Amino acid sequence: MKFSSRTLSFLTEAGQQTDPNWLEENQAAYEAHVRGPFIDLAERLKTALQPIVSDYHFPVKGIGRIKKTANHVVSGGPCCKDWLSISISKPSESRFERNPHLFFGILPNIPPYKGVVVAGGLFMPSGPQLKRVRNAIARDAQAFHALFADPAFKARFETDFSREEVASRPPRGFNPDHSDMEWLKLKDFWW
Structure with a gap:
């Protein structure tokens, strides 16, 4: 089965419904x-992916x-979501930390996306995770530079890391003149 031009409009319409029987009728x-x-x-x-990332x-x-x-419907509010997503990740050993994951979402009404989103990386890392990633980037970010320079990767992802969550100043303990300071200031690492 394939998505159609009706997918996004159906989700938008579903998100506006207050009649609990609407979905059954449609x-x-x-x-x-x-x-x-x-x-x-x-x-x-x-x-396609489980043989590569079996864990x-x-x-x-x-x-x-x-x-x-029923417990998620606000009185008089919509009874359906207007979006769908799937997140594929390695199960975390801690309830306080997430692992990098792959994300696919159909988000017709969630700015700034308003459509289909394909992303991957570490979203909302814990403080210790953020520090470990920043330390790794500060030591050697060549793997990221190579990834973002790869023509096949660039054809699918026009930018490097998302700039949604960025610190306003250099993080404590890092050289403010570091060549990858724009990455060190990030609070999420996904694209």
Whole structure:
């Protein structure tokens, strides 16, 4: 199954519904334009990537579900989400730290994305994780420079790391004149 031009508009419409029966009444369109293609995508990602990253978790339960549970519906508010996502990552050994992950999202109404998002990296790292990544970059960032210079990578990702979360000044303990200071000031490491 493939996504269609109706996928984004269906999700936008779903996110505006207050009638709890709306999704059941539109089940065929939901299956054809949203849930079916999303499950197909998740299965294809698992087939292609699990041999490479066998220790990563590929979620299957709840994939493509947009109906909010009763405890997530605000009185008079929408009963469906207007977005879908899947996050593939190695299970964390600590509840305080996340591992780098791959992310695919259909976010038609979430600025600044408003569409399809494909990302990978370390999002919202803990303080100790952030320090370890910054120390690694300060020591030797050649692997990142090579990745961002790779023509195949650049064809898919036009920029290097996301600039959504950036410190206003150089982090404590790092040379303010470091050649990779723009990366050292980042608070997330994804693209």
